[in-house]
Amino acid sequence: MVNSNETQAQDVLLELDDIHMSFGKVQALAGVSLKIREGEIHSVIGPNGAGKTVMLNCINGLYRPQQGNIYFNKEKINNLKPYKRAMLGIARTFQKVEVFGGMTVLDNIRLGRHIHYRSGIVAGTWYRGKTAREEVRHRSFIEEEIIDLLEIEHIRNKPVGMLPYGLQKRVELGRALALEPKILILDEPLAGLNLEEVEDMARFILDINEEERWRVTCLLVEHDMGVVMDLSDRVFVLNFGNMIIDGVPEEVQNNPEVIKAYLGEEDLYATRR
């Protein structure tokens, strides 16, 4: 395996500039600045309540920061609604899976493909010629690129609510991929998975990031330090709304403040391996 840390990061794709966010008297983010370069896997770590998820919610538009700017592809996106940001190519998964339990795996993934459909509601009702061809084109994308990649052939027509948690997480990732995102935000993709599922998921993240077909930039929030340090090009450490360090994994692991705040001094970092 080639060490993924060697891949050279290019232009800045997403930039957070001095983001402030507070809920009443609780300050969740106190001036966070972060640059994510195209093609890298950038992880965000930090203790519980550090503001990681708030930061992700600011990026995809669920929250509006009170101060500071967010740039995507050098364009300011502060005032865009979440769906507009999705159209720009920002996709995400959630810490607790947010799939449509009553719908099949295929329908869930199709939903992520929705923004790429050009035919309108009338053409869809009539469903002839161009509309039908478009549907086939998108379906083959879903089959060839997503279902094959995530190895979920056997559950394609099963309702998601009946599936085990690990597979639901995969479906959610599949739905995010259907968007063909430029940046993929993964909020604890490994939480609650067993060892085999963790290995699979780590492999998928690497594939999505490295495979010529995808080359998706990833922003990863995760507590499994073994995986974070192995996969990431850069790691950003957040502690109660403040950045401690933003650097390559080795730097972060050896930073005394990080060890004190998060990793713990006894065993350097906890991992499932």
Place this chain on the structure above:
Amino acid sequence: MEITKDLTIPKLFYEKAKKYGKNKVAMREKEFGIWLPITWHDYFENVKYITLGLISLGLTDGDKVSMIGDNRPEGLWAEMAAICARGIGVWLFQDSLIEEVKYIIDHSDTKFLFGEGQEEVDKAISIFNECPKLEKIIWDNPKGMRNYDQDFLISLTEVQQLGRKLDQEKPELFEELVSKGHGDEVALLFYTSGTTALPKGALLSHYNMLTMGRNLMAIDPCYENDDYASYLPFAWIGEQMMSVSCGLQIGYTINFPEDPETAQENIREIGPHVMFAPPRMYEQMTRTVQVKYLDASWIKRKCYELSTKIGYHVADLKFEKKPIPWYWKLLEWLAYIGVQMKLKDHLGLSRVRNAYTGGAAMGPDHFRFFHSMGVNLKQIYGQTEIAGISVVHRSGDIKFDTVGIPLPETEIKITEEGEILSKSPSVFLGYYKNPEATAETLQGDWLYSGDRGFIDEDGHLVVFDRTKDVMTLSDGKPFAPQ
């Protein structure tokens, strides 16, 4: 086509491919949710270029070529190509542990190894240094392979490109290779499971394989428009018998499921005409039906109960070889229309003419269950050393506690100690690099099975168990604790 000592698997393959060409589907694989057909012409082209590719990589007569991976067209192409190139094919179970892979690769003197994708390649890389005779590892699934750059790795596409180049230089070479062989030459090296001892490699000739197919088809014929689903490991002789020995002679379509996990669902879509599986597959089906029955509504449960009652009664009459009165025939038809037709469809058994079970004992209840639905389930007895099976039930002559009567051209004899001996043109050539075991197993023309059994009053063979597992009761009667 007549099976003679001159005929080989490649010659038969060549013959069939030329006969059917683009007009007939040789195999299907489900990919991306769609069944993709592969005609005999495509099958032939693929095998031809892999064969020539192997030759240009340096394969010479009698070199061993191993295959590991799930059932897929590429696996069968690789096997056929290895044999066409005058090499010898060796199959490994896809879930083999690294030690097992190492033992078989090393013991068989494998020169080329076909692995499916990253998982198999990883296994092969980890043993590569310990198996000095292994030269190349060939893979066909590019998923996850982007960071591998070892020079002993080569993709199937590259092998085929080498083959195309060689074909341009020597256009007659493939035909020459195919015409060279003789039926008594070794085609396959098959490793026995080796649960309690190291695996032994059984050498099977072209003639062994082809006569096996001919003799089974003589009693239970299949037709060229039939469908067969290939999902059990190729490293199991039963699957080889169906896919290669019978498949090639009859020319039926071999269907590969999308994924091992989708096999049951895919079989239902295909509805094969013939099936050969170990008892656990059938037992699983019975259990599925029982569970669904418990979940069903009251009215459905009552319909099912009634139809099974009818089914069981008719099946019992058939087992006892008694005539079935017309009113029972009518009831049977009603049960079929009302319940069994649907049930068989759900299990993928709607079109099955013959279903075989073998490899282990199966309870009479399961047997009766399938016959009550009108599925012609038969017990077989066989072993790797006889290229498949030697004894099988005949239609209309099923007994739960027996394994049936010998195939045509097959003789069965019981020694004084009760060991089962068999003799047929399919008896193997011997164990690879193990003359002691060969001498023990092959005496004269007889194959010593190591199993204990007897022949009952109807001429059916009854198998107890492996001789070493059979115990003797105080009154001198043998019994099998299992």
